[in-house]
Amino acid sequence: MRRLMQTLLMAATCFTTALWPLTSSSNPDLPVLNDASSAMVSLDAEYRLGRNWARILRGQAPLLNDYISYQYLEDLVWRLLPKSQIEDRRIELFVLNNPTFNAFAVPGGIIGIHSGLLLAAESEAELASVIAHELAHLSQRHYAQRLEEERRNRPLMLAGLLASILVAAADTQGGMAVLSSTMGASAQGQLAFSRRNEQEADRVGMQTLVEAGIDPHAMPQMFSRLQRNYRFYGQRPPEFLLTHPVTESRIADSLNRASQLASIGPGTDSLDFKLVRARLQVHHSESPQQAVATLRSAADRSGELHDQYGLMLAAAAAADFALADAVWDRLSASDRRHPWLQLGRVERFLAAGEPTQALEVSREMIALYPDSRPVRTLHARALREAGQLGQAVRLYKQLTRDYPTDSLYWYELAEAEGLAGNILAVHEARVEYFLLTAQFDLALTQLEYANREKGLTSSDKLRLEQREQEAKRLRQEMKEQF
Secondary structure: OHHHHHHHHHHHHHHHHHHOOOOOOOOOOOOOOOOOOOOOOOHHHHHHHHHHHHHHHHHHOOEOOOHHHHHHHHHHHHHHHHHOOOOOOOOEEEEEOOOOOOEEEEOOOEEEEEOHHHHHOOOHHHHHHHHHHHHHHHHOOHHHHHHHHHHHOOHHHHHHHHHHHHHHHHOHHHHHHHHHHHHHOOOHHHHHHHHHHHHHHHHHHHHHHHHOOOOOOHHHHHHHHHHHHHHHHOOOOOHHHHHOOOOHHHHHHHHHHHHHOOOOOOOOOOHHHHHHHHHHHHHOOOOHHHHHHHHHHHHHHHOOHHHHHHHHHHHHHOOOHHHHHHHHHOOOHHHHOOHHHHHHHHHHHHHOOOHHHHHHHHHHHHHHOOOOHHHHHHHHHHHHHOOOHHHHHHHHHHHHHHOOOOHHHHHHHHHHHHHHOOHHHHHHHHHHHHHHOOOHHHHHHHHHHHHOOOOOOHHHHHHHHHHHHHHHHHHHHHHHHO
16 A cells, blocks of 8 residues: 555646746646646646546546446436536436545546545435535636646645545555645645635535535535534544535535535435445445345334335345345335345345346346447346356446446456457456556456457458557556656
């Protein structure tokens, strides 16, 4: 981890140095990256930078391989996005497999959410308020403003913060150590600039909530609870509190602003929100057995569908398939028709090593929900586990076409191609995976292996040559950026 932090800090430092040359800016109104006349980064440059930064994130931070949770969060982001002030809506969402409470925004439309945020938020409105806040940071271009501020003061400060996002995503304690030392080195003027950004993001974010029909009071409620719980964190508060400092004045300001906005009322949490929280409660439990005990008690006490769902998932994870079946059997017919409940049944069969039964259910689901990303993902897995490799490969290829920046799909495609004996296709899928995770040398190595395959056609050779040029171009571009 120490080596990772050093690498990231060096990369971010090099980026800041390259971004702000020593020559003075003659026209602050022309935001062009790497131009001495720039006072801010252009939107196009932000996009390119953010997407290349995302390659590093994919390669360094563990992503949550749960497309049900991802789909829920993506739907919530897209509920808020059209109501926000973001002009460039090429948003890419990352859900990190991290139990801590954090979220972040990176220029170029990158939104990162730690899976622990869904457990920390006590309502769907609170969760939405955090996302709206991050969208506001993007729409108000606080990153570019911060670059200009740092250029005049302490350039290495922002470099440390940018690197710390990556470190914190991969390792919580390491990330907090870097953030703490970086924030400690900040001058009072820098903190004031950060507070202005936070207050503006609060104001814009609450307006987004109102436009989306969500109670704006959820934001100050979240802040108040964070402040009340601050003392429990001791010397190691969550990253969110370090990067989004909460003060009494900020809470008072957000309460005042919320009271001036349209009255919407607290509303109720959606069933999907409750089901996703149950999934993540199982996922982040110390053990499946502990999850079974906790959710059995909750299900017996409440009888709520989300508790029953969580118990069914926990039982399957604990290999107690009799219990998982018993929970399923006592559900009503209408409850069983919920797609996530049916997908839970598919997961139970796959966990038990019963791919035929899993495939039977997933075939019915793909007929009903042919465009559902979670359904397609689990159906592809069921096809592969059932030995239907040709169909599995075709579906994974469709998924990589529809979601070309999802590195996990390229990984799964490579596995399926390998099982099917398509060696050239294995190399090509691995190339895409390595390019998406900023592992350019490994991508070039895979291309060398691919070029050694026998029976390559002229079309194959041309395609491999083009990918080699693309890999070298990306490697050079990222060297210049980072």
